[in-house]
Amino acid sequence: MTDSSNQQPDSNRMTGAEIVLKALKDNGVEHIFGYPGGAVLPIYDEIFQQEDIQHILVRHEQGAGHAAEGYARSTGKVGVMLVTSGPGATNAVTPLQDALMDSVPLVCISGQVPTSLIGSDAFQECDTVGITRPCTKHNWLVKDVNELAGIIHEAFRIAQTGRPGPVVVDVPKDIQFATGTYTPKPETVANVSYQPKVQGDINAIQAAVELMASARRPILYTGGGVINSGPEASRLLRELVELTDFPITSTLMGLGAYPASGKNWLGMLGMHGSYEANIAMHDCDVMICVGARFDDRITGRLNAFSPNSRKVHIDIDPSSINKNVHVDIPIVGDVAKVLSDMVRLWRALPAKPAKTQTEEWWQNIARWRARKSFSYKNSNDVIMPQYALQRLHELTKGHNTYITTEVGQHQMWAAQFLDFEEPNRWMTSGGLGTMGYGFPAAIGVQVAHPDALVIDVAGDASIQMCIQEMSCAIQHNLPVKIFILNNQYMGMVRQWQQLLHGNRLSNSYTEAMPDFVKLAEAYGAVGLYCDDPKELDGKIEEMIAVKRPVIFDCRVANLANCFPMIPSGKAHNEMLLPDEATDEAVANAIDAKGRQLV
Amino acid sequence: MNAHQQPTGSAYFIAPETAKAESHTLSVLVANEPGVLARVIGLFSGRGYNIESLTVSETEHEAHLSRITIVTRGTPTVLEQIKAQLERIVPVHRVVDLSVRAKDLGQERPIEREVALVKVVGTGDRRAETLRLADAFHAKVVDATVEHFILEITGKSSKIDQFVAIMKPLGLIEVCRTGIAAMNRGPQGM
Numbered sequence: 001m002t003d004s005s006n007q008q009p010d011s012n013r014m015t016g017a018e019i020v021l022k023a024l025k026d027n028g029v030e031h032i033f034g035y036p037g038g039a040v041l042p043i044y045d046e047i048f049q050q051e052d053i054q055h056i057l058v059r060h061e062q063g064a065g066h067a068a069e070g071y072a073r074s075t076g077k078v079g080v081m082l083v084t085s086g087p088g089a090t091n092a093v094t095p096l097q098d099a100l101m102d103s104v105p106l107v108c109i110s111g112q113v114p115t116s117l118i119g120s121d122a123f124q125e126c127d128t129v130g131i132t133r134p135c136t137k138h139n140w141l142v143k144d145v146n147e148l149a150g151i152i153h154e155a156f157r158i159a160q161t162g163r164p165g166p167v168v169v170d171v172p173k174d175i176q177f178a179t180g181t182y183t184p185k186p187e188t189v190a191n192v193s194y195q196p197k198v199q200g201d202i203n204a205i206q207a208a209v210e211l212m213a214s215a216r217r218p219i220l221y222t223g224g225g226v227i228n229s230g231p232e233a234s235r236l237l238r239e240l241v242e243l244t245d246f247p248i249t250s251t252l253m254g255l256g257a258y259p260a261s262g263k264n265w266l267g268m269l270g271m272h273g274s275y276e277a278n279i280a281m282h283d284c285d286v287m288i289c290v291g292a293r294f295d296d297r298i299t300g301r302l303n304a305f306s307p308n309s310r311k312v313h314i315d316i317d318p319s320s321i322n323k324n325v326h327v328d329i330p331i332v333g334d335v336a337k338v339l340s341d342m343v344r345l346w347r348a349l350p351a352k353p354a355k356t357q358t359e360e361w362w363q364n365i366a367r368w369r370a371r372k373s374f375s376y377k378n379s380n381d382v383i384m385p386q387y388a389l390q391r392l393h394e395l396t397k398g399h400n401t402y403i404t405t406e407v408g409q410h411q412m413w414a415a416q417f418l419d420f421e422e423p424n425r426w427m428t429s430g431g432l433g434t435m436g437y438g439f440p441a442a443i444g445v446q447v448a449h450p451d452a453l454v455i456d457v458a459g460d461a462s463i464q465m466c467i468q469e470m471s472c473a474i475q476h477n478l479p480v481k482i483f484i485l486n487n488q489y490m491g492m493v494r495q496w497q498q499l500l501h502g503n504r505l506s507n508s509y510t511e512a513m514p515d516f517v518k519l520a521e522a523y524g525a526v527g528l529y530c531d532d533p534k535e536l537d538g539k540i541e542e543m544i545a546v547k548r549p550v551i552f553d554c555r556v557a558n559l560a561n562c563f564p565m566i567p568s569g570k571a572h573n574e575m576l577l578p579d580e581a582t583d584e585a586v587a588n589a590i591d592a593k594g595r596q597l598v
Numbered sequence: 599m600n601a602h603q604q605p606t607g608s609a610y611f612i613a614p615e616t617a618k619a620e621s622h623t624l625s626v627l628v629a630n631e632p633g634v635l636a637r638v639i640g641l642f643s644g645r646g647y648n649i650e651s652l653t654v655s656e657t658e659h660e661a662h663l664s665r666i667t668i669v670t671r672g673t674p675t676v677l678e679q680i681k682a683q684l685e686r687i688v689p690v691h692r693v694v695d696l697s698v699r700a701k702d703l704g705q706e707r708p709i710e711r712e713v714a715l716v717k718v719v720g721t722g723d724r725r726a727e728t729l730r731l732a733d734a735f736h737a738k739v740v741d742a743t744v745e746h747f748i749l750e751i752t753g754k755s756s757k758i759d760q761f762v763a764i765m766k767p768l769g770l771i772e773v774c775r776t777g778i779a780a781m782n783r784g785p786q787g788m
Contacts, residue, residue: 129633130636133633133636133637133640134640134644137688138687138688138689141632158688173722193628193629193688193689193690193691194688296610296611299611300611301611302613303613317683317686318682318686319679319682319683319685319686321682322678322679323679323682328674336613406681533718568611569610570611
């Protein structure tokens with residue numbers, strides 16, 4: 001380890017594997033999620049010989065990725081995963097794409113076959129940088145051990161700068177063994193290409209504030225960008241709402257940035273959003289989009305999307321501007337920085353708009369709210385899924401609660417019925433819609449917040465996609481609660497089959513359902529079962545009280561569907577409301593011609 | 599059946615494309631590192647953009663910079679997206695839409711030049727005719743035997759298209775074109 005020409009041992013000389021661990025520590029990493037294999041053994045050997053970084057052993061690399069995502073989303077820190085070459089890397093692809101779509105900062109270190117074997121179809125070889133190129137912000141294949149530290153530092157910078165996202169550092173095994181020089185984390189980033197703009201153009205912000213002051217029917221449409229920008233952004237958003245008294249709605253990803261108990265809150269918007277949020281979006285005259293990206297689940301039919309409004313769009317990613325929807329005032333910058341300017345300029349307005357300017361708008365909103373679009377018909381005999389979530393919400397109040405979800409009907413109901421008061425409390429797969437996300441994500445959240453109550457709201461189909469991670473939760477004493485809304489169907493698939501395909505329920509029934517209570521017990525967790533609305537509260541309390549992992553098999557009404565809904569290709573004002581969604585209306589929501597043309 | 603006449607049959611709203619597509623020339627300054635071209639090309643294939651011409655070469659050796667010139671076709675919105683998406687690639691330093699820049703400078707279009715090597719095989723009168731036309735197009739003979747010529751021609755793509763078309767009946771058997779090198783007119787740099 002010493003340089004022959006130099007008598008002093010150089011403390012910066014070390015092996016590639018040591019460099020990896022040191023670089024992780026220097027970037028503030030305390031936990032990594034991973035799975036060992038041949039091509040990362042030197043790094044695992046280093047992990048064994050230190051105590052600063054805790055490694056959480058998952059049971060499948062997909063679980064490592066989602067756990068790192070949950071960790072990142074609930075803390076605002078970078079999530080780190082470690083996988084081996086070949087199958088380890090390909091299993092990481094799903095969470096990488098998930099993190100890309102939902103802008104989650106993630107660093108994935110992957111092992112690779114030795115440089116001399118790259119391209120030879122060696123055992124467990126794959127072109128990791130080639131495969132992950134489109135599902136990462138950036139990736140690197142390290143070919144020189146002396147560049148390893150610099151690349152890892154840069155990887156952390158790229159992952160969390162600008163619009164956050166996943167990066168991959170592929171480290172061949174010979175580089176992990178080789179001795180090289182560790183370069184410390186640079187204080188400043190000099191003259192490199194990736195330098196996102198964070199400060200918004202002040203003239204554009206001024207124009208936006210003037211437009212907002214002139215609005216008679218304003219609305220704030222906020223998204224995950226507010227959460228990603230940090231707690232300050234949420235605080236400023238609340239201040240802006242307070243100052244302007246504008247109504248506010250949010251995407252699935254942005255829930256919690258503005259409290260659901262706030263008086264200006266309209267509920268989530270989009271395909272399964274509230275009636276008042278969607279109609280207000282359709283009828284508004286000024287829309288202020290803050291850190292959201294006009295996703296197709298939000299806009300509905302594009303040429304009928306909010307046809308009479310002037311739009312302001314705040315986003316850190318210039319490619320989000322005018323991608324789907326043309327906006328009148330684009331502001332490229334970090335949400336917190338832009339909102340800070342916006343609040344200041346609003347305060348400086350020579351004349352604030354009178355209360356009467358938006359009086360009629362608020363009257364309309366009150367009328368739309370009165371439609372109570374999330375209402376459902378409760379039952380004394382079976383548990384309605386919405387009821388189960390309402391009880392869950394009620395009984396977890398006062399606890400330090402974090403919620404994750406899988407993907408499907410239960411996810412949308414969770415978004416509708418669990419009211420979020422704070423940012424970073426809600427982890428869900430929005431862009432990619434990854435079934436299997438919720439449970440490993442909950443594990444990641446629990447690792448970051450050991451004393452919190454972490455609940456994965458799941459469906460009976462989704463939970464089976466990453467159920468193996470129960471083993472991980474048991475091993476690491478992570479008391480994660482899985483609350484399964486079990487309707488014995490892939491509920492959302494079935495709902496779409498009812499809407500689009502003449503109720504032909506092709507492969508959407510969960511055959512051969514496992515006994516979830518026994519499954520929990522087999523892993524060493526606690527299994528709970530409930531199918532009676534009268535017993536529900538007691539069972540939920542039992543679940544909360546247990547300080548061990550729990551699978552709660554909550555049997556709910558099998559054929560309940562998720563409403564309100566904007567059938568795809570329809571506009572915001574063509575929502576299907578729960579009281580209008582009779583079997584006939586569901587079957588005819590899309591006409592025969594439409595079905596033919598799918 | 600036009601996509602926009604579909605009622606709501608799909609899980610997605612399929613919008614009709616109404617705006618007119620234009621051809622634009624983009625200059626992309628990138629770090630000269632492995633894989634950067636794959637990233638740029640992968641963006642085009644992954645997002646369904648067109649590449650009509652592509653030229654790459656290192657331009658600043660000291661700064662490790664390469665310049666990629668891409669001719670692409672799309673509606674103004676798509677072209678704006680292409681530029682924004684290119685700027686998102688980490689090793690991309692700058693993207694300039696030379697066509698837009700030319701308009702801003704009050705010019706019709708940027709200077710665009712291409713080099714082509716054209717191999718023509720023939721005997722007798724056809725050889726004389728080949729040389730006569732090559733002269734008219736300012737093409738140089740860079741290799742010859744009694745059976746063939748290789749001609750080097752520089753010019754706008756349309757001129758090369760025309761030259762290739764003329765050479766066809768004279769025994770053209772092989773063409774190699776470099777793709778476009780482009781730059782805006784005037785004293786300002788990129």
